[in-house]
Amino acid sequence: MFEERIVDIFRSLHFIPGNREDMLTKSATLPADVLVPDMEDSVPEGEKENARELIRGMVPNLAQLGQMVMPRINALNTGMAHEDLAAVIGPHTYGVTVGKIESTWDIQELSKMMDRLEEKAGLPQGHTKIVPWLENAKAIVRAYDIASSSTRIVGVALGAEDYTDSMGVQRSDDGNEIRYPRAAIAVAARAAEVVAIDTPYTSFRNTEGLEQEIQSVLPLGFKAKFSIHPIQVEIINRLFSPADAAIEYARRVVEAFEEAEAKGSGATSLDGKMIDVPVVKRARNLLALAEAMAQRQQPT
Numbered sequence: 001m002f003e004e005r006i007v008d009i010f011r012s013l014h015f016i017p018g019n020r021e022d023m024l025t026k027s028a029t030l031p032a033d034v035l036v037p038d039m040e041d042s043v044p045e046g047e048k049e050n051a052r053e054l055i056r057g058m059v060p061n062l063a064q065l066g067q068m069v070m071p072r073i074n075a076l077n078t079g080m081a082h083e084d085l086a087a088v089i090g091p092h093t094y095g096v097t098v099g100k101i102e103s104t105w106d107i108q109e110l111s112k113m114m115d116r117l118e119e120k121a122g123l124p125q126g127h128t129k130i131v132p133w134l135e136n137a138k139a140i141v142r143a144y145d146i147a148s149s150s151t152r153i154v155g156v157a158l159g160a161e162d163y164t165d166s167m168g169v170q171r172s173d174d175g176n177e178i179r180y181p182r183a184a185i186a187v188a189a190r191a192a193e194v195v196a197i198d199t200p201y202t203s204f205r206n207t208e209g210l211e212q213e214i215q216s217v218l219p220l221g222f223k224a225k226f227s228i229h230p231i232q233v234e235i236i237n238r239l240f241s242p243a244d245a246a247i248e249y250a251r252r253v254v255e256a257f258e259e260a261e262a263k264g265s266g267a268t269s270l271d272g273k274m275i276d277v278p279v280v281k282r283a284r285n286l287l288a289l290a291e292a293m294a295q296r297q298q299p300t
Contacts, residue, residue, distance in 0.1 A: 009292050010034045010068065010155075011240035013097075013131075013197065014227045017042040018051030018071070024058045032233045034068045036226070039084050040075070040099060048080060056087040068094035070131065075100035082113050089117040095129030095152070099159060102138045104149040111150050126152055131197065135159035136166035140181045143188035155195035155224065158185050161202070173203075175213065186221040197224045204229035214239040242290045250283035250290075 014032035016023050018039045027035055037055040039048060055071055062069045073084035073096050081098065088096065098110065107130065114128050130152045134143055140163070147156045160171065160178045169177045182198070189196035198217050201210045210232055214225060218239070225236045242250075253270060257280045260268035267276040 009289070010195070011224050012227055012233050012236040013070065013224060014230070014233055015042065015072070015200070018055045019043050019047040021054055021058075024054065024062070027230075028062050028065060028067075030067075030230055030233055031237060032067060032227065033224075033237070034070050034094070035062050036097060037062065037069070037071045039080075040072050048074070052084055052087045059088055059090065060092045063092040063094075070095045070097055070129070072097040072099070074098075076106055076109060081110070085110075085113055085117055089114065089123070089128050090121055091123065091127075093128060095131065095154065097131040097133065097157065099133040099135055099162070101132035101134060101146060102136065103142060104145050107132065107146060107149045107153070111152060114152070128152065129154045131155045131157055133157045133159040133162075134181070134185060135162035140184050143184050144191050147188045147192035147194055153192070153194055155197045156185055156189050156192075157197040157226065158182060158199045160199035173209070175216070182217060182222070183220055186217075190221055195224055196220075196222045197226065198222045200226040200228045201232065202228065204232060207231065207235060210235055211239065241293055242286050246286060247290050250286045253280060253283040254287065 010033035012032045013034040013036050014027065014030055015036045015038050016027045018024070018037045024037060037058065039051050039055065043051045059069050059071070069092060071084070071088045071093065073088070074080040075098060077100060085096065101107065110130060115125055118125055118127055130150065131154060132146055134140055134146065134156060135158075139146065143156065147153060158178065158181055160175075160181075163181055164171050164177055167177070171177065175182075178199070186196040198214075201213050203209055214236065217225075224240060227233050227236055253275055256268050256270045257275050260266075260275075267274060269275060
């Protein structure tokens with residue numbers, strides 16, 4: 001029987017440029033499930049150290065309203081990853097995201113650094129989680145190996161901009177060029193029992209386009225998405241949450257099946273559709289997710 005790994009539930013992961021103190025301060029009030037202070041692409045080269053120090057000081061404040069805080073550090077090949085990790089690993093940091101991951105070796109090297117820094121901080125080994133970005137052909141081919149390479153990993157993310165650059169193709173509005181990597185990451189994440197996280201939608205003022213993109217990745221199995229502007233957060237949260245109608249139907253499915261089961265039947269029907277074990281399992285999973293999300297949103 002397939003057993004779920006227990007991971008924290010998140011839908012929206014919101015980027016904040018790490019060198020912008022004003023934006024970091026404002027982000028603490030956003031309803032994003034995860035706040036992602038950025039030290040990488042959104043920070044100019046000359047501002048990297050400033051961003052690191054600002055984030056170091058801001059993490060406790062960002063975590064105070066209950067959101068998970070998961071800074072994005074610079075990639076291993078920049079030589080800055082260790083300093084970035086040293087600045088943020090602590091009791092208030094849920095995890096880190098890191099780009100340009102190509103192999104299990106990359107994850108192992110990160111984990112070694114984290115082991116030492118957690119010990120120094122008096123934290124249990126494995127306290128700090130990882131979300132790797134898969135951003136080129138090598139990473140996509142190795143998606144499952146990477147996703148399952150460490151218990152620190154709670155999700156894997158598609159980096160569409162770097163992926164298309166590495167492939168020498170143009171980004172488009174319809175996303176045809178990233179259909180395969182999206183599907184590959186979603187399947188790999190599911191097999192590794194972690195969260196599949198979709199790439200940011202860069203036309204941030206086009207809220208209709210964002211909704212359409214989310215609707216297109218939901219059937220693939222994506223459970224979360226990065227946001228780059230505050231107006232995107234509510235849309236992402238709403239569309240990655242079970243709809244009220246879906247929750248009510250799932251309840252009816254479970255009730256109908258349990259009634260049939262009590263009468264000795266292993267299947268029944270509801271609204272002209274067959275209800276059997278796989279359908280009921282899906283309904284129960286949806287109800288469990290809805291309950292967990294409701295508890296997550298309660299004031300701490």
